[in-house]
Amino acid sequence: MYDRIPKALNQSNLCPDYKFVATPGKMDPADPTRQSVDLGMYPTSLAPKRPSNGSHARIDWSNVDIPIECKDAPTDEDPFDDNTPDATPIAEKRKGALGQILSYAELVFRYQQRAHLFIVDFLGDFVRLVRIDHGGLYVTQKFNYKQQGEKVAEFFYRYSRMSAAQRGHDPSAERIPHASPLGLLMKRMAERPENVDERDYIRAAFDASLDAKWPWWCLDVHVLEKEGMAEERRSVRKFLVGKPHFQAPGVAGRATRGYVALPLTDEGVVGGSFVYLKDAWRVDRQGIEREGAVLQELNSLGIKYVPTLVCHGDIPGQVTKSQDLWKTYHPKEEECPLKRHQHYRLVVEEVGKPLDQFKDGVELVLALACCIDAHQAAHKAGIIHRDISAGNILLWYDAEEGWQGMLNDWELSKRLPADEAAPGGRQPDRTGTWQFMSAHALNDRFRAIIVPDELESFFHVLLFFAIRYLPHNCPDSAVGKFLHLYFDDFTDGVGQFNCGQMKYFAMRTRQIDLALLAGGRDKAKAEIKAVEPLRFHMPGSSEEHPIQRIITTILGWLAAYYALDAIQKGGQDSANNAKSSATRKTAEVTRARSAWTKRHDKESADVAPGSSTRPITPTAPGERSKSQPPTPPYADAEKIMTHDAIIALFTHELKQEDWPEEDKGMDKRPKKGYQPPKDPVADDSKLTTQLMETSGGSKRKRKTDPNPSTPKKKRSRT
Structure with a gap:
């Protein structure tokens, strides 16, 4: 053949x-x-x-x-x-x-x-x-x-006689030969100047995208413009790109690609500094706004830590057709399971870098604090993000304040209804990033995402990077299994996949139980009981790491919030009550950290990790107390229902002086992913011994991964 x-x-x-x-x-x-x-x-x-x-x-x-x-x-x-x-x-x-x-x-x-x-x-x-x-x-x-x-x-x-567009080629993308004038221009712009500063990572990223084995492109962005009452008209802006900085896997869906891009004028010269271009097939459904329109509103309100819109627009005539043919063969079906996707491009000013390139633990916490601040401001403006994940939080360098966080990817954001807890979605299924969705959202695909779900997702992002890079009592060899059980795992529910056990139990019990890593077989039961929960410690010391205080406090709030489930169902709740030498000196506090703490100083004045404010009555999520004060574990539930307490907590901890230097080690996530053991009994016995022997810590010198990467986004299909 x-x-x-x-x-x-x-x-x-x-x-x-x-x-x-x-x-x-x-x-x-x-x-x-x-x-x-x-x-x-x-x-x-x-x-x-x-x-x-x-x-x-x-x-x-x-x-x-x-x-x-x-x-x-x-x-x-x-x-x-x-x-x-x-x-x-x-x-x-x-x-x-x-x-x-x-x-x-x-x-x-x-x-x-x-x-x-x-x-x-x-x-x-x-x-x-x-x-x-x-x-x-x-x-x-x-x-x-x-x-x-x-x-x-x-x-x-x-x-063979159809046009390129009819054959499926995108007429808004022109391929750039590497040796052409535009290709040589791209190479010149990638050359590093003599005076390198903190922002040179952007030029380095563009240089890395000029892969000789990969096609380069000039991409059009069709910008919609309105002039008074006149009809809409489009202008076209052009951008030069190389290999995608990020490319979503799979065929069906949004097929998102991200590029470090160069603006190009009609005269064929560079029209400005580097920008970030997002190419995606957005879901075209009533009620779903274009991401650029959301960013434009957030920018107009002066909200910090979100991308600044340059331009955006749909690519004319590029819409999926499969959903239309499905209706032809299923005339009696009212709801088509296939979604209509429209090709769309978005350009923003800021070129961030992945969060896994954080320098140390305090920079990781600061980046998350910035994004929670942005989330709060957007929420006050009536917009909720709905896709908090490791890949959607970036590091970005500000000339005045230094490195800070940026909350990216607002394409799944939604306008808040008058009643935030009102049910009903714009799509027939749940969309989000499975690994970082709240346990509540994973267990109820019809749940409307609210603030507690988003704050829980921020917690999961913090844990995701902390377990990979910071010192803790979980053996390095077990981190792959931990990531699988906590973030990727699921249980088989009735007609849908539900949250994995490790994440769910952490939300219910206010601690992350490492015993689940050992499998709990009879041979190891006695030893496993002696294993303590996950704990983060100082490099080379058993002293508690400052990030542990944040994790312990937020876990307590989440457990109190999840304890309300039994009250709402009318049942009985089953949850029960329950200085290092390498410290950062005051003179070494970064500009970004100082700027943050000054801006939020009043909010954190009376906050102490693990403490409770006034007790509240257990009520439905989002509602305020109306009756007599309850008994624990419900007292802290209210703190996860709004942004105030968690922002105050982060600010309080960022002001502390016991953050260690060089606490970031090499990535403990297996390069080829987690592989189930061939002999699970032997593996569990060996792992139990390791868990019991590493309750303290071992000193790790900080090393830099020369090729860091962001986790692949895994969308929920339930």
């Missing part, structure tokens, strides 16, 4: 400007996944050449127009099943074949600027034609191409 199919198609002259090339087993050097599709249709001038030794050519994901897969078995390896609803595969081999098709689609979307694409799948004497966009896919029934060859011939004939 590798030889006969390309030969037949090339000799037929059906597609005079295209060439069919066999590329089985020959990987694209730019692709770290090392995948290759069997055949490909390419523009003739861009078709990969076959080596002189007679071997097959290499796949080129940045230029292939149609990936073509070949299988011997017409049934076992068919990605679809015509006998099931929506042709959904059930057999494992079929599922694997569908996964392969989707991985090819993901690579085409990754390396090209595409709105949709076609894939041809040959299955023995049969074939299927597939169309994929970010809303979904549809596929022909399987037919015998030896008996009905005119169908395949007509498809390729028509496809």
Whole structure:
């Protein structure tokens, strides 16, 4: 098939400007996944050449127009099943074949600027034609191409005569040859000046994006403008970009990509300093605002620690079509499960860097404090973020105040109703980042996100980075398992996935139990009982780290808040009551820390970690006390219902002088992710011993990860 199919198609002259090339087993050097599709249709001038030794050519994901897969078995390896609803595969081999098709689609979307694409799948004497966009896919029934060859011939004939936009290419993106004048201009702008300052990380990021193996682009942003009562008109602004700084995995969904970008004028010269460009397929549904419109309002209100809008706009004519065809085949269904996505671009002034590049524990806490402050200000303006996660909190350098936090990615934000706790969502499912969503939200997909959920998410982000980089009593070898159980894990609920046990128990019991890491088998039960909860300590000492005070206090507030669940359900609550030498001197306090504490000094005057203010009556979340004071553990629940207490807590702790220097160690998250042990019993016994032997701490010298990365965003599908 590798030889006969390309030969037949090339000799037929059906597609005079295209060439069919066999590329089985020959990987694209730019692709770290090392995948290759069997055949490909390419523009003739861009078709990969076959080596002189007679071997097959290499796949080129940045230029292939149609990936073509070949299988011997017409049934076992068919990605679809015509006998099931929506042709959904059930057999494992079929599922694997569908996964392969989707991985090819993901690579085409990754390396090209595409709105949709076609894939041809040959299955023995049969074939299927597939169309994929970010809303979904549809596929022909399987037919015998030896008996009905005119169908395949007509498809390729028509496809080769369509415009680039009709074939799925994005006309608002122009590819920039690396050696062209614009390509050379990009290289010159990436050169570092002699006087390097704190902000040079932006130029370094742009330089890193100029990957010689990756395509570079000039992207258009279509800016909507209104002039009085006149009709809307669009202006176009251009930006030069290299390899994406961030690229969301998968095919379906928003397919977000982020770039460090250079503005380009109509005259072909640089029109300003570096900016950040976000390219996404936003959900186009009534009631969902464009992210740029939200930022524009936040900017007009003078809210700090949020990005500053430069421009934004939809790309004309680029909307997913899969959801429309679904309605044709399901006329009796009222709600289509496929979402309409509109291609959209947004540009902001600030180019941040990932939060995992924080210098030390105090800078991590300060960055989170800044973002909680921004969240509070936006909430007062009637907007709630709804996607607090590790990837949406950035570090940004301010010339006057130094490094601070920035709350990014407002695309899932929502206007608050008159009654904030009112039910009802704008989408038929829950969207957010699973690892950082509150336990309440994970256990109730219809829950309207409110302030306590968001503040809990900030806590999860703090824990996520602290467990990876700061000293604590959890063995380094167990951190991968901890991250899996606390952030990624789930329980199988009724008709949906629910919160994992480790996170849920932490919210209920006000402590993070490391015993769950050892599995709790009979052989180890006695030893596991002696293991203390997670504790953060000073480098090289068993003395408590300042971040532990923050974690302990917030956990207490969250446990009090979750204790209200039983009251709301009319039941009984089951939760029960329950100086280092390396300290930072006053003279070494950073400008950013000083600016923050001065601005919030009054709020933190009477706050002490773990203390309670006046007791409150347990009521529904968001409501104030109306009756007699309750008994613990409810007294602190009110503190997690608004931003005031947590901002006061962070401010109080940032003013303390016992923050250690160089407390950030190497990333303890396994580079290849958490791998379940082959012998779980032996692993649990060994891990229990490690847990009991590391209640103190070991001194870690601060090292810098030369290639830090942000966690992949994992969206909830429940």
